[in-house]
Amino acid sequence: MIRLIEDWRPYLDNDFLVCAILMDLEKAFDCIPHDLFIAKLNTYGLDEDTLVCTYSYLKGRKQCAQINNEYGSFQEVISGVPQGLVLGLILFNFCINDLFFIAQATLYNYAEDNTLAYFSKTMSDLVATPEKETGVALFWLKHNEMIANPEKFHVRLLRKNQTRTIGGKITIDGEILKSEETVKLLGTTLDYRLDFAPNISNICKKAAAQLNVLQRLKSFIGFKEKKFFFQSCIFSILVYCPLVWYFSSSKYLHKIEKLQERALRFLYKDHTSLYSDLLSKSDRCTMLISQQRALCIEIFKTVKKINPCMQKIWFIWCGGFYSIVRW
Numbered sequence: 001m002i003r004l005i006e007d008w009r010p011y012l013d014n015d016f017l018v019c020a021i022l023m024d025l026e027k028a029f030d031c032i033p034h035d036l037f038i039a040k041l042n043t044y045g046l047d048e049d050t051l052v053c054t055y056s057y058l059k060g061r062k063q064c065a066q067i068n069n070e071y072g073s074f075q076e077v078i079s080g081v082p083q084g085l086v087l088g089l090i091l092f093n094f095c096i097n098d099l100f101f102i103a104q105a106t107l108y109n110y111a112e113d114n115t116l117a118y119f120s121k122t123m124s125d126l127v128a129t130p131e132k133e134t135g136v137a138l139f140w141l142k143h144n145e146m147i148a149n150p151e152k153f154h155v156r157l158l159r160k161n162q163t164r165t166i167g168g169k170i171t172i173d174g175e176i177l178k179s180e181e182t183v184k185l186l187g188t189t190l191d192y193r194l195d196f197a198p199n200i201s202n203i204c205k206k207a208a209a210q211l212n213v214l215q216r217l218k219s220f221i222g223f224k225e226k227k228f229f230f231q232s233c234i235f236s237i238l239v240y241c242p243l244v245w246y247f248s249s250s251k252y253l254h255k256i257e258k259l260q261e262r263a264l265r266f267l268y269k270d271h272t273s274l275y276s277d278l279l280s281k282s283d284r285c286t287m288l289i290s291q292q293r294a295l296c297i298e299i300f301k302t303v304k305k306i307n308p309c310m311q312k313i314w315f316i317w318c319g320g321f322y323s324i325v326r327w
Contacts, residue, residue: 034058096114261278268282
């Protein structure tokens, strides 16, 4: 997500138009054919023992359907990777990795979520190129036995300083798609301004809804349970993907801060103390400091070469400290 946003901004700053196609795959982890997958691993140069071990890991699995206490007959699973383990994600990445070699457009990938981006000075090129390149991606998906849903694809057209959604239609595999005002990607709402106001609004709505649930249960659970609920169901929403929307307007960020204050006042039944006292009592920091910590951790991981190498360009050494190039 950070790479996507940081790639788009320079183009927008130089008066380019940006078109993004958010592709939807149906049951991606269940569609990978085992024989094709082993052939790909062989092409990557894995030795015979590794191939045999991986093949035995995938093959021989069976599944059946259960309705009440009745079971259907077991059938052998001939495609897909086991889910719920880190290994399943790694194997899936091996399978989808060569999509990068045929995509002429910029491809942003996270597991089964794939976004193709195109940049142009003119609207005519911006519409024609995505239609062609998305067709190439669909061709690859079809021949790798993955199921794409063009009718569920989403299109975003962006231009710097636009005051409304850019009108435009793109035809993909016979489906006519219109540019949307907001789209969801990896749980984050992207708006046409890239100021993330709708995303922060959604964060606040989700967290507020969870807080309302907690308030309805207050007579049935103790302080320990309330604190656990706050940490797992409210605070986790407030800190999801913070570096993407961290530099939004302070007006929007203030809403998240006030929501944490509201939750802490409910948790400690304290409506008179200062917010700083509540933070001290709960051994917490402000949301602003929490986000700054996340940023510092990201800089540290980049400097220590833990992060992908592409993130080096975002931070520069400047007079004894690291500065953020765009931020």
